Amino acid sequence: MKLRTALLFVIIAFVLLASAFFVFSSRHRDKTIGAILSPASWQHMVASGELSKGHAFLENKCAACHTPVKGVEAKNCIVCHADNLAVLQRQPSAYHANIGECSACHLEHQGRVATTTKMDHVALARIGIKRLERDPQRGGADVAQIKRWLEEAASSPQPGNSGPATTSVAAQFALSHLQPEEALLNCAACHSTKDRHRGLFGNDCAQCHATAKWTFPDFRHPSSASQSCSQCHQAPPSHYMMHFKMISMGVAHMKKADVNQCFLCHQTTSWNDIKGVGFYKHH
Ligand code: HEC
Ligand code: HEC
């Protein structure tokens, strides 16, 4: 868990440094590179798959993306894509401002497909680790230790990347579905705006969620007759204030109730669906 916390800083850094990277070089770069490298000699050296739809216009301009000797460089992509505010201003993709590597999640030469994008959380974590190696100061994490841990996790069938599950619902979705690298990521730094649970399940999304999709096909919610609600659900802050005695208990017509007895007052459909009262509208 400690290692994980350490790497979180790196990934958070992607997000926090976003604004620092808005200035990119001139948009005429592909011309310069084209002059250095003769397109004819380059293009016919190797056969590669067709470019995606969006990049089809670069079919005769390999050097727009490929730098001689070095290969595909992020700065070539950035020349054309630095000003994509839609991407930069969304929490999950804000790291684009300074990630510095592109092709791990944008695969080219797959034919005339509509998109090159394939989100890869493992690649994301690896980029984070590489950064740490280059700049160990940032985040103050011990890269050698992280790498040792990853090797161990990779060679053991049950990756030791989960702390003890802290809630019983978390126990149902043990961390074994995550790749060890993914366990290093701070999910909430990129996904808190998508938190369906309004923070009430905590910030450690990886306790329960994998990275392919948010849903669990096997999840069945306990019945509304269950009395174990508080094993999984934490009450909102208002329930630990005067509000609970003065408003909540009154609305639910409960003379005696403990905050932890959610089942006395709540249905499982929605938190505003109060037992014996119906849908409660806030004013
Ligand atoms: C829109 C950007 C783009 C253009 C234009 C482009 N490529 Fe690529 N190419 C890529 C990416 C991305 C990769 C994957 C590199 C990686 O995995 O790091 C790649 C990989 C390759 C590879 C595999 C070897 C390597 O360098 O990884 C070859 C060969 C290649 N390209 C040839 C070409 C040729 C020839 C052209 C021109 C006809 C071309 N490319 C135009 C983006 C581009
Ligand atoms: C860790 C994976 C990852 C890396 C690395 C990455 N991207 Fe992306 N990129 C994505 C994902 C996922 C999206 C889709 C975001 C969304 O749903 O809006 C995206 C979206 C984009 C888009 C907008 C696509 C559209 O549909 O309009 C552009 C342009 C883009 N990326 C360029 C880049 C460039 C340039 C780099 C390198 C500096 C880069 N990306 C690095 C994952 C990545």
Ligand code: HEC
């Ligand atoms: C010469 C300018 C230019 C270069 C260089 C370039 N692109 Fe593009 N790219 C475009 C244009 C134009 C489009 C199509 C319009 C659009 O969707 O923005 C596009 C589309 C895209 C898209 C959206 C469609 C999709 O595939 O999902 C992504 C992502 C993307 N480029 C990533 C990259 C990456 C990564 C590189 C470097 C390997 C790169 N681009 C290099 C100009 C460029």
Ligand code: HEC
């Ligand atoms: C640096 C940012 C970042 C971090 C950290 C991160 N993600 Fe993501 N994640 C993304 C992006 C970008 C996408 C692509 C979809 C989008 O743009 O909304 C994505 C997609 C997903 C999806 C699929 C969503 C869908 O509807 O297709 C899930 C599930 C997910 N992430 C879970 C996680 C979990 C769990 C963690 C922690 C282990 C995590 N993510 C860490 C940026 C991140």
Ligand code: HEC
């Ligand atoms: C204690 C376990 C647990 C934790 C921690 C947790 N979730 Fe969930 N989450 C679930 C369960 C179970 C569902 C219901 C899935 C279903 O109905 O298929 C769910 C549903 C979701 C959904 C809606 C899926 C859908 O489309 O129906 C999103 C989005 C989501 N969680 C995001 C997050 C984020 C972001 C975090 C971290 C800030 C997080 N979750 C933390 C257990 C958890």
Ligand code: HEC
């Ligand atoms: C085993 C753990 C668990 C138990 C026990 C449990 N819940 Fe849930 N509950 C969840 C998860 C996971 C979700 C789905 C994620 C979400 O929507 O926040 C959920 C969702 C809900 C929602 C929907 C929230 C929304 O806005 O969509 C309500 C209401 C709810 N539970 C009430 C209850 C009540 C009342 C009880 C007791 C009778 C109870 N739960 C018992 C795990 C549990």
Ligand code: HEC
């Ligand atoms: C005495 C009855 C009672 C008990 C016990 C109770 N609640 Fe509530 N709760 C209410 C009522 C009434 C409301 C709606 C009016 C309000 O905000 O007080 C509410 C509102 C909520 C809301 C929505 C708050 C918001 O800000 O939108 C959540 C979430 C919630 N309760 C969760 C819980 C959980 C979890 C428990 C158990 C750990 C619990 N409640 C116990 C009566 C109760």
